[in-house]
Amino acid sequence: MAVLVVAEITDGALSMDATAKAVTAARPLGDVTVLCIGSLARAAAGEAATISGVARVLCAENALYGHRLAEPVAALIVSLAGEYAHIVAPATTDAKNILPRVAALLDVMVLTDVTAVVDADTFVRPVYAGNAMQTVRSKDEKKVITFRTSTFEAAGTGDPVTIDDVAAADAPGLSEWLEDRVAESDRPELTSAKIVVSGGRGVGSEENFAIIEALADKLGAAVGASRAAVDSGFAPNDWQVGQTGKVVAPDLYVACGISGAIQHLAGMKDSKIIVAINKDEEAPIFQVADYGLVADLFQAVPELTEKL
Amino acid sequence: MKVLVPVKRVIDYNVKVRVKADGSGVDLANVKMSMNPFDEIAVEEAIRLKEAGKASDVIVVSIGVKQAQETLRTALAMGADRAILVVAADDVHTDIEPLAVAKILAAIVKEEDPGLVICGKQAIDNDLNATGQMLAALTGFAQATNANTLAVEDGAAVVAREVDGGLQTIKVTLPAIVTTDLRLNEPRYASLPNIMKAKKKPLDEKTAADYGVDVSPRLDIVSTAEPAARTAGIKVESVDELVSKLKDAGVV
Ligand SMILES: Cc1cc2nc3c(=O)[nH]c(=O)nc-3n(C[C@H](O)[C@H](O)[C@H](O)COP(=O)(O)OP(=O)(O)OC[C@H]3O[C@@H](n4cnc5c(N)ncnc54)[C@H](O)[C@@H]3O)c2cc1C
Numbered sequence: 001m002a003v004l005v006v007a008e009i010t011d012g013a014l015s016m017d018a019t020a021k022a023v024t025a026a027r028p029l030g031d032v033t034v035l036c037i038g039s040l041a042r043a044a045a046g047e048a049a050t051i052s053g054v055a056r057v058l059c060a061e062n063a064l065y066g067h068r069l070a071e072p073v074a075a076l077i078v079s080l081a082g083e084y085a086h087i088v089a090p091a092t093t094d095a096k097n098i099l100p101r102v103a104a105l106l107d108v109m110v111l112t113d114v115t116a117v118v119d120a121d122t123f124v125r126p127v128y129a130g131n132a133m134q135t136v137r138s139k140d141e142k143k144v145i146t147f148r149t150s151t152f153e154a155a156g157t158g159d160p161v162t163i164d165d166v167a168a169a170d171a172p173g174l175s176e177w178l179e180d181r182v183a184e185s186d187r188p189e190l191t192s193a194k195i196v197v198s199g200g201r202g203v204g205s206e207e208n209f210a211i212i213e214a215l216a217d218k219l220g221a222a223v224g225a226s227r228a229a230v231d232s233g234f235a236p237n238d239w240q241v242g243q244t245g246k247v248v249a250p251d252l253y254v255a256c257g258i259s260g261a262i263q264h265l266a267g268m269k270d271s272k273i274i275v276a277i278n279k280d281e282e283a284p285i286f287q288v289a290d291y292g293l294v295a296d297l298f299q300a301v302p303e304l305t306e307k308l
Numbered sequence: 309m310k311v312l313v314p315v316k317r318v319i320d321y322n323v324k325v326r327v328k329a330d331g332s333g334v335d336l337a338n339v340k341m342s343m344n345p346f347d348e349i350a351v352e353e354a355i356r357l358k359e360a361g362k363a364s365d366v367i368v369v370s371i372g373v374k375q376a377q378e379t380l381r382t383a384l385a386m387g388a389d390r391a392i393l394v395v396a397a398d399d400v401h402t403d404i405e406p407l408a409v410a411k412i413l414a415a416i417v418k419e420e421d422p423g424l425v426i427c428g429k430q431a432i433d434n435d436l437n438a439t440g441q442m443l444a445a446l447t448g449f450a451q452a453t454n455a456n457t458l459a460v461e462d463g464a465a466v467v468a469r470e471v472d473g474g475l476q477t478i479k480v481t482l483p484a485i486v487t488t489d490l491r492l493n494e495p496r497y498a499s500l501p502n503i504m505k506a507k508k509k510p511l512d513e514k515t516a517a518d519y520g521v522d523v524s525p526r527l528d529i530v531s532t533a534e535p536a537a538r539t540a541g542i543k544v545e546s547v548d549e550l551v552s553k554l555k556d557a558g559v560v
């Protein structure tokens with residue numbers, strides 16, 4: 001059977017990491033076709049064509065698909081759905097916006113944040129903030145799935161496969177893009193970084209976050225935050241790690257001034273090594289930390305930055 | 309303009325979840341249940357639209373077990389005008405899938421003709437993040453998920469959405485489906501007098517069959533297991549010791 005992988009593309013740029021991880025997850029399900037959608041998608045398609053294990057690439061380049069609004073993008077995917085038993089994507093906010101809409105249009109359930117493929121019908125996904133892992137078997141003819149990227153290795157690259165153009169599908173113009181507010185950063189992307197340094201409410205202010213960022217920059221790390229830090233305006237929303245934010249599994253996760261609520265742990269407890277710096281020795285974060293340092297972060301974090 | 313808000317009764321976010329020993333699911337008997345936190349945000353937003361004169365009525369709907377009545381009363385106490393309870397399960401352990409929920413909601417949308425439906429982006433039990441998008445598909449409405457801000461004007465809603473790269477602002481034609489993210493607002497607590505008043509507000513009771521929707525699941529739950537446990541590590545005494553441990557581990 002065939003699998004359609006919807007590539008993650010932002011303003012014409014392919015997210016190689018997220019897409020290649022979804023390809024790894026999709027491979028056991030059948031021949032992989034990658035679909036590149038955007039107002040600019042050709043360059044992304046060229047890159048996607050080099051992902052190992054991909055049999056074919058489809059390119060849907062059309063002004064309709066600028067900013068990947070859910071209504072036209074879902075309509076396009078549905079127009080192509082016929083030959084595929086599985087329609088999948090990496091579990092990004094973009095795919096989480098679009099694929100449930102696709103699933104309902106096809107009258108099937110959606111499986112989100114899948115962490116393992118058991119067989120063509122059976123999948124594992126976390127529920128209750130990762131406090132339980134559920135194995136579910138789908139009775140639907142087609143499966144619509146998003147894969148949690150932190151649990152799959154990215155496929156490698158090889159010789160490019162062929163790219164075919166696909167026509168745009170009819171779509172009602174119900175929504176309109178107005179603006180993106182995206183902070184440019186030289187730091188690695190949070191979900192693919194090897195090291196993540198996160199700050200919580202204990203950091204105290206937006207200005208103080210500079211000490212978290214200084215440690216991150218010393219380590220070549222991405223910066224993360226708890227919900228409390230984001231809600232308090234210390235950090236932007238796209239830094240939130242957790243049940244309802246981003247899920248990360250880097251080689252090293254450094255949590256500073258974060259208590260370790262279950263909703264936060266849901267987003268980082270699969271990290272290889274966890275370091276916690278917290279002044280409260282009873283903080284639950286220490287129960288998952290490989291190395292815990294009971295200390296005032298304002299003293300310990302700059303010292304760590306200096307000594308590394 | 310009516311605003312419709314679906315609310316779900318879920319395990320309280322503070323309760324430690326226990327997986328049943330036989331792997332059949334999570335134990336929900338005798339645990340504290342509350343309104344899904346994202347739905348509280350949705351109710352709050354709808355009430356604020358009413359207070360700002362942009363909405364006429366706030367109608368809350370819950371689909372599930374009979375006990376979801378309590379969740380609806382909470383929403384009424386916060387300030388919703390009336391409620392619809394759709395009984396679709398007897399056992400508190402039965403989770404009605406988003407596709408079936410969306411079908412029932414689509415039928416209610418047909419009856420009530422709201423200008424806006426505000427849903428939580430995700431239920432904290434199944435963590436699916438799907439109902440709003442599915443309802444948008446079935447109604448053919450536009451969708452704006454993960455709302456960080458919402459402004460309603462001239463037959464449209466302008467929504468700043470929390471996305472992986474930051475914020476994306478879009479404008480959707482009404483009627484539309486909006487789903488809430490954490491920063492949209494801080495929900496109010498219901499005051500005691502309002503809790504009393506809520507008891508007298510109308511609450512209609514229906515069944516899934518009234519809407520002709522088959523709620524049987526598309527996904528069979530094969531098993532539910534504990535996640536791999538992490539063993540606690542050690543406490544280090546100083547930054548120097550931490551640095552040397554991290555060097556030994558080869559991560560820095
Ligand atoms: C529906 C819902 C979804 C949620 N989703 C998420 C999510 O995705 N991600 C998330 O993170 N949370 C989420 N939460 C929130 C979560 O429950 C916690 O409230 C949050 O994680 C707490 O953040 P924190 O650890 O930074 O703050 P706190 O719990 O307040 O902890 C602050 C910590 O800092 C320490 N500290 C203070 N000062 C210092 C100092 N000078 N030096 C060292 N340590 C210090 C304190 O000892 C304390 O342990 C969610 C909650 C709900 C209800």
